[in-house]
Amino acid sequence: MTRTDEFQRSITYGEAALTYLKGNRTPAYPRNYELWYIYAAGFNRELNKAVNDALKRLGHLPEDLTERFYDEFLSPVRLSDRVGEVSARVSKELDEIIVMLESSGNTCEQYGESLRSAADGLGSAENKQQMRVILEKIIHATSEMEARNGTLEAQLKDSRGQITDLQESLEAIRYESLTDQLTGLANRKHFDQSLERAVDIATRRGEPVSLAMCDIDFFKKFNDTFGHQTGDQVLRLVGAAIKGAVKGRDIAARYGGEEFAVILPNTPLRSAVVVGNQIRTAVMAKELIKRSTGESLGRITISIGVASLRANDTRDSLIERADMALYASKHNGRNQVTSESELPEAESESAVA
DSSP, X not given: OOHHHHHHHHHHHHHHHHHHHHHTTOOOOHHHHHHHHHHHHTOOHHXXXXXXXXXXXXXXXXXXXXXXXXXXXXXXXXXXXXXXXXXXXXXXXXXXXXXXXXXXXXXXXXXXXXXXXXXXXXXXXXSHHHHHHHHHHHHHXXXXXXXHHHHHHHHHHHHHHHHHHHHHHHHHHHHHHHBOTTTOSBOHHHHHHHHHHHHHHHHHHTOOEEEEEEEETTHHHHHHHHOHHHHHHHHHHHHHHHHHHOOTTOEXXXXXTTEEEEEEETOOHHHHHHHHHHHHHHHHTOEEEOTTTOOEEEEOXXXXXXXXXXXXXXXXXXXXXXXXXXXXXXXXXXXXXXXGGGSOHHHHHHTTO
């Protein structure tokens, strides 16, 4: 799927989610939007079934049911429970397949014995009547075998469908467990795992890898002035801008709070600075609009620090140098990209000491 296809698909899901919110007169809080987005995308079959049942019964989804369904099907604390449930269902399905195959094996063995017995009988048959009886037994045994094979084929087909559904459920759970629910970027867990892997691969192959640490300028002011819902809107806008500015194997993540990170495999420091400026420009192009009034709340800016892997670096030392470069961007006026090469040598060396 191309980036354009992915963009169009996500926009379609987003517009559908807003339509559902309006139709059900549900407040557009992040978790409510998330529920309807997941519903529109069809990522969670159990959620969709519960919502469809409620809509059929009540004609709309009340706010209390929206809260309950979020806690039941989407809340992060439910992930481990859902993995356990799906795993148990997979185990049960496999047990049933084993029983079917064992039964089929027994049936084949019985059929083979019937054929051997018939062959012995044909060898000693003395007249046409005896041969007719033996052939009728063969035909009867063959018909039974065909019927059992047909039943087994249908059962295996059904089991294959069940396992495909379970596989999709596990994929949806995996997606949720590695994704920041507010921005749609990789979450901190995904970032830590990915950076560890990127450092290991770069070290073994002798390839460069760079890291950009990003922080929204004056984010606390947005929150304090306009409220947390506007703060969430800022985070989503920045997340979308960062996602649109990276490509290929690059991994964009929400590091925590208003801080983001971008892993840039096979990218030297100079190229990483270019990417950092592309991200900064993309964010600055976003105008924050207050949805309730249409009022412009101004432009968002972001400060970025960039560092590249050195010999004997670890994940933590690379993050520390990128953070130091980020703090330098903040200190020097914000809305800029600072490379670790611009840091005082003593500071840069202390980061890996």
